Amino acid sequence: MVDFALSEPQEMLRRTLREFMQREYPPTAVRAAETTERGYDLAIYQRLNDLGVLGLGLPEEVGGAGGSWVDLAVFYEEAGRALLASPHLSSVVLGGGLLARHGSAAQQQAWLADLARGARVLAVGWPLEGGEAGPSGIEARRDGDGYVLRGEVAHVAGYVGADGVLLVAEMADTGGRQGLFLAAPDTPGLTGTRQPLMSGEPLARLRLDDARLDAAAAVGEALAPAALWGPLLDGAKVALAAYALGAASAAVDMGVAYAKDRQQFGRPIGSFQAVQHRLANLQILVEQARLLTYHAAWLLDQGADARRAAAMAKLRASIAVREAATGNILVHGGYGFMLEADPQLYYRRAKLLELALGNPDAERALLAREHQPLVAAQ
């Protein structure tokens, strides 16, 4: 039966997160995080463990908090509202997810519980723009009982300050299969160069110059890329769409609040139709993103193929956050262009959110290639 309300526990989760963010992560915290080396405040990230959310998306039996993709979407939407900087997507959703899927018992025991409570952070050697399984730019070949890796992957998220990195590499002479390798940041031959972004959280360019890894570093078997990732990239895409949705929603709320307060010509600027219509159109974009994001999360929870739904969610959430962040600056007038005001915090992050894990052009191309009719033909 269609039901567009969250469950009681989900509502409680949302409220708890909203209160946490308001208390612990106001815009001053967003600005402070930008000045750190990692680009995020590790202490605040770890404090999220008290809410039991860091392990969301990882099964309880491996030390995670369990939960559904809808639960994760609730977490990410609230995180997006507050522009929370954190390594969670790469560390827990992707890194933890891949280890849970492919890791040996020893590898899972070594990492998952710590990842799930924020005690350690794992990066994944994957270019942030990549929304579909495919080559990473790193190649691995067998060398005795170990492996040698070479190549480059840019735009790796959450690498600065990470305790380890899960490298994704094409296995030589396997016809395109990929393998996963757990590597320490100080592995000889592995260099990471910090790539600062306009949005505060740095990415990293990883270079592997014949870096040698032991057999024990390999995680699972070499697989075709789609089998390696399974639904994880779609899931990460949906989580990011939820984050973008939260950011878009908060940007519209900020614009509405300002429009009610700021007076010109003897009345609130929100009483002028030009301003009203701008904000009303943004709200429609937000609602589109909301329905598509939660539908995709729900489909993932049903174990259904969510590839198209995730692409639609990411596409419309990207557009919503870019337009809302832009419109919010414009509603603020000249003040919106000032660094000391908050609209620019959303604007500088919106473009990254648009490009990460599948930009709108990539999602449109995916949807065009894999189009399905809205109603099955007779």
Place this chain on the structure above:
Amino acid sequence: MDFSFTPEQEQFRQEVRAFCRAAVADEQMRSLIGVGHEDHDPTLYHRIAERGWIGMQWPREYGGQERSRVDMCIFYEEMNYARARIGRYTGSVVFVGESIVTYGTAQQKAEFLPRIARGELTCCWGLTEPGSGSDAAALQMRAVDKGDHFVVTGQKVFTSGAHLADMGMFAVRTDPSAPKYHGISLLLIDMNSPGISLRPLHTLGGWRVNETYLDEVVVPKERLMGQQNEGWKHVLTTLGFERSGIASVGAVMRTADDLAAYMAEREAAGQPVAQAHKDRFADLVAQLHAARWMGYRVAWMQDQALPDLARSSMVKVLASDLQLHMANLVVDVLGLDGLVQGPEAPLDGLAEQLYRAALFHHLGGGTMEMQLNAIALQGLGLPRGA
């Protein structure tokens, strides 16, 4: 959070879909050309009534099936997808029928609802006048209270279906000395009454609407709906019904599927479709899925008795936009063939008619500007202008 329908709802959808596939045959489709979506096929309408689907949401004592708003949304989606010619459905069920249910007298309910449900009584809604469109409350049609009846004189414009309907619900001014928003009443008027005359207005979309003239039309007091002089709030309620009913997502879904089929044929015939067109199409399809769920959410909110907060206006704005963008894309993909009239053109010659019809949704049931105002004021809580 649940995006699935119950087995009963899935079955209902399949029933409606099978009915439509059988009833709305290709021959009927071809005869739609040049006539448009306000067209009404009485035979089809009666067959729908026989299934109990007219007024399906009403209590059984009035001929309904006590179905939910979500069920109605399913019905609308399937009917619009099939392009079923039931132009009087919205006027009879959504405008007038729902209004009678909400603020009609017990006698009006007993007298009219069963007849509407049986498909025997079709209705139109007379609100707009030459001098009062978006500013609907500035209406001037005068109803003089003569004790046991009213005498009504005035003019309505753009009256959909007045030439087909048995009965009209008219917003009239019963107290010209009261302030604008007070002094308005709603009357149910027999369209065969002496003193009613019509002048056809032919639309860009291909269908007919009307100028509706009332010249000293006698209306019995029993035909007053709700409170005399406090009809404006009833008008607002009816406009709310209209907004949630008028969204035509199903029709855009059909156009999308027809266009996709056409594009696939073109590719197969070695005439590739431009990537730019495929990308635009993909984006519109994503928005269409969003509009579809937003529509079901409005229906769900109505079933939960949750306040609308302008969400129905949001669906209307989005669905209208999608109609226009999809119509443009269809013609862009078809090229000049998309402007050729008649059944020999691709897509059964519907492309140019869809293009002409598309702007209706930006205007009927309230302009886009009025919807955006409602979203701003009721949805976002922004302050009213001076």
